[in-house]
Every structure is written in C-alpha cells, then in structure tokens.
Amino acid sequence: MAAIRALVLLAVSMVASVPSLQADPSPEIQARIQQLFPSATHIENKREDYPVYPVYQLNELLGYAFESRDVSDFPGYSGKPISLLIGIGVGGEFTGVKVMGHHEPVFLHGLGEAPLLEFVDQYRGLSITDHIVVSSKAGRRTEGGGVHIDGISSATVSVIIINDVVLSSALKVARNTLEEFAQAPSAQPKADLYEPLTWQQMLDRGYIGRWRLSVEEAEALIGNALNVYPGVPKPQPDEPFTDIFFAYVNAPIIGRNLLGDETFARLTDSLKNGDQVLAVMSNGLFTHVPDDFRPGSLSTRLAMEQGNMTVELRDTDWLASQENRLQAAGMPYFMQTHLFKMGGAGGFNPGADASLVMRLELSKNHLVSDLANFRREVALPQELFEWVEVSEPLRLPAWVGVWQERWLQVTILMTGLAVLTVFFACQRHFRRYPKWLHRFRWLFLFFTLLFVGFYAQGQLSVVNVTTLLLSLRDGFNIEFFLLDPVIFILWTFTFVTLFIWGRGLFCGWLCPFGALQEMASWLGKTLKFRQYKIPEAWHRRLVHLKYGILIGLVGTAFYSLSLADQLAEVEPFKTSITLYFWRYWPFVVYAVGLLVVGMFVHKFFCRYLCPLGAGLAMLGKLRLFSWLDRVKLCGQPCQVCKKRCEINAIHVDGRIDYDECIQCLECVVILQDDTQCVDKLVRKKRQRRERIPAVNVA
Template identity: 60%
Template sequence: MAGRIVLLLACLFLLSSARAELSESKRAMIQELFPKATVIDDKLSDFPVYPVYQLQELLGYAYESADLSRLQGFAGKPIQLLVGLDARGRFTGVRVLDHHEPVFLHGLGEQPLFDFVDQYTGRSLREQILVDTSNSSRSSKDPDGNVVHFDGVSRATVSVLIVNDTVLSSALKVARAKLEGFSQATPTRARPDFFEPLSWQELIDRGYLSHWQVAKDTVEQALGRPLSDYPGTPEPRPGEPFTELFYGYVNSPMVGRNLLGQEGYAQLREKAGDDAKILVVMSRGRFTHLSEDFVPASAPDRLGMVQNNLSLELRDLNMFGGSIQLQADSMPEFAQQTLFRVGGNAGFNPGAAATLRLNVELARNHLMVDRTTLDVPVAFPEKLFETVEVAPLPEQTRAPVWVGLWKERWWQISLLVSGLAVLTVFFAKQRTLSRYPALVHRFRWGFLFFTLFFIGFYAQGQLSVVNIYTLFLAIWDGFSLDVFLLDPILFILWTYTFITLFIWGRGLFCGWLCPFGALQEMAAWLGEKLRFPQAKVPERWHRRLILLKYPILLGLVGTAFYSLTLAEQLAEVEPFKTGITLFFVRYWPFVAYAVGLLLVGMFIHKFYCRYLCPLGAGLAVLGRLRLFSWLDRVELCGSPCQHCKNECGINAIRKDGRIDYDECIQCLECVVILNAEDECVDKRLQNRKRERQASILATDAG
C-alpha cells in the first residue's frame, strides 16, 4: 500500500513538472501567435512542439527553435525563437526569446530585429523566402507567387540570414513530422554506374531528357487575349510553338555524360561539388526560359520549381565554357541553355515528381502587364535513380550559410585580400622603402584612408574584443569554424592579424588595420594642424597607465563566462561600434564617449589605444610570441640620442632606446629616421667623420 502511494505521488510530481514546463509567460506568447486558441498543450514527448487547438480543431504548433536548430548566431550562441506554424504550413508569427547579437543589443537596438521577424506572419513554407540585403522593399512578392523577398537589416546582414535559416529549417522539420502534405518521398540519388552512349534523339525517346512545348492557342487561352495584343511579343510562325523546353538531371551519368562528354561531365562535377544537384534546361521558340535582362549566376525570374508543394531554388551555375559544352549527337540548336543548381531549405529529391513553373509576363503597353503561369511536369525514369536509406536533414544537404555570404561579397573579399597583399610586401621591404620618407608617409596615409573608409565604414571590418571571448566561448561549448566564417571580412582580417602577430607583433593591426585607430590618427593630425597643445604624459605615469588595458581585458573575458550579456554591455568600453559600425548615429551618451576619446586624442596622441583598448592588450599578449624584431637600433640610440623617442607619438621607445613591441604600432617613423642622413645622430656623426677624413686626405695631397 505504501509503495502504491509513493508511486502515485511520484506520478503526480512528474505530471506537475511536465505541466510546469509551459510557463505562463510562454503560454501568453503562444496565445498571441494563435489568438483563436482555446487549448495549448504541453510539449509533446515524441517531438518538441506545443499543439494548439480551438476546441477540438488543431490550429497548428508552436515550438522553440533551439529544440530543432542549433545554428549559432554571430555572437557564437543560437538565436532562440518561438515560432507558430498553422496546420497548412503558414507562419502565424515569430517571437524572439533570447539572443546575444551585439549589433542589436548594443548598437541598432532590438526593434529592427523584431521588425524583421514580423515579416514571417502570414507567409507559407510553400514559398521561397529570401532575405534582401539591399533593404530596398518590405516583404515584396514575385509575380509567380512562390518567391518572397524580405527586408534585411543594414549592418546586421549575418544575423538576419541566420534567423531566416533557423526559422525555415526548423519549420520544415515540424511540417514534415506533423503536417499533412509535407511528408517526404523516399530519397533518391542518381545511379553512378548507369550509362551507355546515346544520341540526342535516343535520350528523348527513352525519357532521360524531357521535352515539353506549348502552342500559341494555349497561351492565349491562359492570358484571355490574343498574342497580337502584346506588341513587344513576336507571334510564332505557323507550326512553331510559343515555347519549347528540354530538361534533364545532369547528375545522372546517362544524361550528363551523353550531353557534356566524359571530360565536360567530370569537370562540371568537380567545379560544382559532389553535393550539387544540377538541372539542365534548354529552350527555343518565341518565349524562352530566361528574360533578356537575366543576370548570370543568379536565380531566373521566368522559371521556378516546386516539389511536394514546397518551392525550390534554381540558381544559374554559369559554367558553360571550355570543355563544359552541350555536345550530344544530332542535338538541335537552342536559343538558351542553362545549368541550374537546385536547392533551398526543402531540399530536392530528383527521383520524385516535381513541377517547373514558367512565368509568362507580357506587356500590353507601358502601364498594363498580363501574367500567367504554365506548369511543366518533371518526372524522370526510375531507372536513373537508386534509393537512399536515410534522408539527410535539410541543413546537411544545403551549403552552409557562410558559403552564400562569401559569394555575395566576392569583390569586397578580393579588394581586401589585394590590400593585405600590398601591405605585406610593404612591410617585408620596409628597410629598403624606408629610405624614401615621402613614399612611406604617402603610403601610410593612403592605407589609413583605405582602412577607415573601406575596411571600416563600408565593409564593417572592425575587429573587437567581443570576437576574442566569442572564440573562448566557442572553444568551451564546442568549436565550430562555421560561426567565424559567417563574416568573410572579419574572418580574413582575424586570420591575417593572427599570422602577422608572430612576424611583426601587434603593431601591424593596431597601426594599419584598425579603423578606429586610423580615425584616432587623423584626429591627432587635425589637433596638430589646429595647433592644439600636445600633452606629453610623464614617463613614470605612462608606464603605469599602459597596464590599465590588461585588467580591462581580463575582466571582460572573465565576465563572458559568467554572463555573455553583461560582457557585451561592458564591451562598450570599446567605441568601435558607435564610431565605425553605427557611424556615430546612436543614443547620445555612447556618441559623447566616442567623440570624447577622439577629442582627447587631439591632445594626447592615440590616448585610447595606449591606455584603454582591451583588444590591443589581447593582441599584445600574443604578439610577445613574435619571431622577429624588425625595428633596428644602433649604439647611440637612447645613449645619448633621444630623437626617435621624442618623435614617437605613442611613446613606445624607452629612454635606453629599446622598442616596446607591446606598445609599438609599427608606424615606421623610427625606421625612417634611422635611415635619414640628416636626422639620425649616428648617421650625422659618421658623415662628419668621413668629411674630416676626406678633408685630411685632401690637405695631405695638397
């Protein structure tokens, strides 16, 4: 009897614990997502969703994204969302539960993030949702009704792309597990050993290449008007179709090798990657599958694809050329031919039925445009494919988020890498080039402008101490390189900075690649031009103050392990976000702090860099492992000559002439002085000695 009572109490305890899982605040948020809900169940034991009902009718499911997607945000932690998905696969809303994205927490504010997630309300999983990083229009919809463009958030592109990927990939898992009409067919892949040489007509006859055409009458019936009403569209000649398409799955050797030849097929697979699913489309007739203004390597506006009621993404590979050419025997000529990569959050199953959608858009005049969509069935022969035992998750079949970001910013990456290459050559040749002071000074100022305006203001490449403790937390929680690849500019800068720390020390970054450092340099120059008195911090106090930035660094890193949110707030000791990321457009105390540091820097050269910068402290610690000491010294440096020390604006030269590499910003001014015949005391004494010897020799000769 006592045992039964204990069992009953245990069951009651477990039941109450399960019921307590859904807090009142979370229940209220779900109620907002489903206003008509009368019953909100606790999280299911077999799948992490909250069923929502109106009486006995299932309205949909709410779920927390962290239960289904662990994609890390820009701060190294997942962005946690509460998502509502109705029974038809439409989003009822998205709410932000928790995040650590610095640009929203301590920069733009959280409202832009909330505005972004509000765009999901009413949208469907059957639509292809793309984030418009140009921020040109809000939640616009393409004429085909399948592609929706969301407004991005300026200066927060990475964060919102992660949000979009998190929402779509997690919602797709819920839909496939719980909603009707979203279940996945048995996954397939092309049979790698299925091949025999076939001509073009044999490929068509056996169905390995599909052929579809539509007559003029069909299009006129769909539009409700004769083609003669559209003056910009030439009418087909008698017996000629309005449009004619040929398409096939290139991954199948039966199709790919016969169309491209063995060499072309192998080269395409190598360039596109083994995971790429490629569709070839060829067209002829009065209306082709690409518009006249189509941009290569982009998604077509006339052609879309749907499978299992979910929109797929078609993107031009832009790889025709060289050995990758259509070369099947007896192949006719085409007006257009394209190799498309097929993807998207839903993933593409080549052995299952799908539909190509040709979007016909014809203008009656400059004001009125008529549109219709023609469905093209896609069903390739089963013998081309073999089944795959386990269906991979969508995020495993698609390229990582960072791949698209690197492709999108290719020209910025190219310019940055070129700039870093030039800087590396300059530093490697510094002893030779420093003999030309004017060249060194012009190059330095030119590169500082490049750093401030391109790397900083435009490419948003300001490194921060936040990146340091993000790295530590990533190592602590389980390192993933994908987090750091999300911003190609920051990744390249960090990689370059880390490598050069062991060659030149911290100075290469702090003196040449830090945008706020460049801004301080310009402020100091302006202060001198305005004849502001330049304060010299006494040596005794300077040696103490330069140590201040190290406890600041330790405090920030230590706080990050206790509370990342608090650490991000304390990281406002860096004025980088205010001055570089947000262009000084921010709440006035932050602006006052950043501007105040620049004003102080007009009297005390690079005051912030010298005494407060935790990032500089972190780089100085690693910089002590440098392999070389590039800055030459001579016997008279410091005893008695103090010329280099007096000219060093950041006071990184000690009285005895030694270079303090922990503080040096590698401006190369001391190197220029050391090589200047009229400035270096040692050079001047040597010249006088040579002149006296020459004079004695001349006297003796006379």
C-alpha cells in the same frame, strides 16, 4: 480477502489505462503563442514525440508553435543561441516569430531591441516554401526568384543567423508534423546503368523530357492574344511559344550520353556531395531564360516545385567553356542551353513527382502588366534510380550566401590587404622616400576608416576574442565565424601577421577607431592645441592598465556573457564605427570624449585602455622578426626617434617596445635622414674630416 485483492488489481489496471495528463504550457508561453495564433481557443502541451505545441480553434488544427532551441541551437553572434518562438500554419505559412531571448550585444547595448523585433515581424505571412533572403535593401519584396526581407546593416551577422534558424527549424518541423511536407522515399541514380543512346532514343524512353507549348495554347492560358503585348515579338509560322527539353544529368545513362564520358567525368568531379544537375535546352518565342540572363545566377523565368517547396535552379556556367558542351548524337540546335544546380530549402528528390513552372511578366504598357504562369508535371523514369533511406536535404550553409552577396567587399578588402602586405615586406625600400611613405600611410588610414570601418563594418573587437574562447570551450564551429567575411578575413590576416610584424600592423594600419584617433590627433595639432606628454614613469605604469581590463573582460565572459557585453563598452568601437555615433547620449559622450582627449594626448585610448590591443600585444610577443632597424647611437646618446615617437614605444636606451609600437615607420624614416639621424650626422662629420688634407708642420 480474494475479493479485496481483485478490487485493488482492477483499480490499478484502470489507473494504468488512463492517459497521463500533462500540464498546460506556462502562462508566458501561452500568451506568446496566442499572439502568433489570435483565433486559437486551445493550446496543447508540447508533444512527447516532437517538441511542438499543437494549436487549435475548437477542434480544428491551426498549426504548431515551437521554440527554435528545441530544433536548432546554432549560436548567435555572441556565441549563445538566439531563442525564438515560431508559429507555422497547417499550410506551411509563418503565423509569426517572437524573440524569447538572446545575447546579441548590438541589440542589447547598441541599437536596442526595436530593430530586432521589426526584423522578425517580416516573416508573418511568408511561407517555408518561399526562398527567403536577407537583403541590404530596404523593404520586403519579391525579386530574382526569392522573397527579400530587409536586413539590419549594423547587425548583418545576427539577422542572417536568425534567418537561417527560422528557415531550417521551420522546415524540420514541417517535415515531421505536416503531411503535405513529408518527404517521399529518396532516390539516387544507378551508377552502373549505362548504354550508348542517341538523342532520339533518350527522348523516346523519357530520359529527356519535352515541354512544348504552342502560341494558341499559351494565349488560351493567358486569356489574351499575344498582339496586345507590344513587347512580345510576332511569332514566325509554326514557331512555338516555348519548346523546352530537360534531363537529369546525374544519372550516368543520361549524363554520359548527353555530355560525353570525359565532360561528364569533369562535371561529376566538380560537384560537391549532394549536388544535382538539370540540363535545360529550349527554342521558341520564349526560351527558358531571358536574353539578358546573367551566367551563374538563379533562374527567374523557369523554376521547379516539389512537395510544396521551391527548388532553386542556379546556372553552373559549365557550358561557357568550349571544351564543355552538349554532344549527344542527333541533338538538334537550341537557342539556349544551361546546366542548373538544383537546391533550396527542400532540396530535390529525383524519385518524387515535381513540376516545372515558367513565370512571365507581359507588359501591355509602362503601367499595366499581366503575370502568366505555365506548369508542366515532371516524373523521371523510375528505372534510373534505386531507393535509399530518407535523409534531411542538404542546405547550403548560410555563410556561403553571405560571401556571395558581399563578394565586392571581400574583393576590395583582399586587394587592400595584398597592397599592405607588399608594402610592409618591402618597407626597407619604401622608407627611403619619406614623403611618399607618409602619403601612403594617410591614404591607407582613410581606406581603413571609410571602407573597412564605416562601409564594410570591419571593426575588430575584444568581443570577438571572448566569443572565440567561449566557442573553443563549448564546441568550435568554423561556419559561425564564416558568417561575417570581412571580420573573418581581418582576423585571419591579423593573426598571421602577428607572428611576422607583431601587433603594430593591425593597430597602426587596420583599426578603424585607431585611424579615427590619428585623425583627431592631427586635427588637434592643426588647431594648435597643446600636446601633452605623459611622464615616462607614469607611461610605463599606465600601459599595463589595458591588460587588466582584458583579463577582467575575459574572466567575466566565462561567468556572465551579458555582463561581459556591458563591460565591453569600454571599447567605443560599437558607438563610433558600428552605430556611427547614433546612440544613447552617454555612449556618444564617452566615445567623443576619448577622441577629444586624443587631440591633446596622442592615441590615448590605444595606449592605455584598449583591451583588444592588449590581447594582440600578448600574441605579438611570439613574432619571428624585429623589422625596425636600430643603430649603436640610438639612445646613446641620440634621442631623436624617442622624442618623435608619439606613441612612446621607444625606451630611453633606444630599444623599441614592440608591445606598444604601431608600426608607423617614422623611426626608420628618421634613420635614413641625413639631417635628423645623429648616427648619419656623425658619419658625415667624420667623412668631412677625412677629406681635409693633413698640414705638415716644419
């Protein structure tokens, strides 16, 4: 019995000592990973300690594949995360990106998935060390210190989100799986370390670094004499090729001595948490920036690298002010001085070794150029820092770059909205000039259609409403909505003005498809098409149809987002404004058909079918004011305004239906017209009678 018990215990212990076997990845995942690593012979299951699939060629590790949702679940434009399968090699290079699933409506029911697949194919061959930027220009290229990949104009937000997900998730995976990308212990400057020092004392202690490169040394590295490059000026005697000084300003013992206490305090107060600043000063034949360097931009000539990652150097433009200047005792004259913020995908760790890199393009003629790279190792004095726990570097939010890239669109849009606000606030003054009011309205409608709609892609949609509601349910994130500055500004402006003027300000002035309908209506009248008036009883019933559509779409979104995206095609906005009518023919026929109907029935879609208009009307009930004046004779008996109101937003009794009104201001213009308004005509008639002298009868 004892022997049997011993055998059982031995068997149990042997089983327990055998590693647990894991099932291989699913056939679908294996097939997709094989496409990312064509030479792979073995794909292991997802690691238990980190969610990646190790990929091997025989016994050699090729890299890792991972699903983006396991690492980063930032929502797409639809409100649901975009699922990507990403491959990175052991050197940090992208072996490819595959789309596993998404809910982006512009690709599902608009452009199709081909542009999306072409977009993600651009990552193959790039590296996580590259500064990758989504650009509006066509083609992948290196420019301005970064690699620019071709975006998709009609899906700007979606591709920016994809780029951020690819870069952030790949960096996290590299930090946790690839040894050469592992973070060194992080350091922060000692806040209490300070003593007054001169320029020379900081230089002697290594607090200020120097990189001097003579002309002879540069020629040896280039492999050519400088006189073979016609554009390079002839150096003066003893003039260096470059003479660069650099200093880590965040350390108080450097920053305070270099800038002075007051300037250093102002600079520190202006920095966000995690911002780090490098001071760079230079003389010589080639300074650290070219003569045409634009203040506030990224440095294209001088860069920093750390841990196989590029550290961005962006000028703060801090030294442009007279009160902000370098003032260290004994500091020599410099041709160029700048304060650069250091950032990028990997951030900057002042406690780890880094390299300064100068990149120059030297032209022999207009066809042939040589690229020259010079490198200088950088190690900041350790006594300046104290060591802290390693944390993930702060990444500049994706929306910040989008706002910077679209600053011109934002400026023009804000200016247009400011003009419109002033106009509406002073409408009682402007309505006395009907000709100018009509011209202004048409001018603004063209601005809305051409700039806001076709150019800036600022067409609001009921999809934005469902996305917001789903975001409130699943966890609101303001950064997601900031990714499209034009849409964000328009929604903010519309939401605020709903409580002042109601829904009419947006529907009548800021909706690109609404402007297109008004133009279609004008064309119908110009071509002498018969204009149909929906009977009053039917009109009052049909206006409720759009509320039913809205309720159906919102309810469907909580049940099935994909189905809701399909049903949202009741709005022709995507076809007409986003895709410029370049789409599968049934969608084009529907959108054009609505415009044709609008040539006979004024703004038919807006009045009876638009779910966005219904949602705005519901919120517009909370408006604080009723701006459109009415007088006693309106509707009793005067019906001029009602007959002239093409949207039929005036009741028979003269009341204005603000739920339907588009604030065209036609009715208030009529109230000011002595030849149209019955109230004005009655008053004029009464005044004429009063001026007739009474006749005495004997």
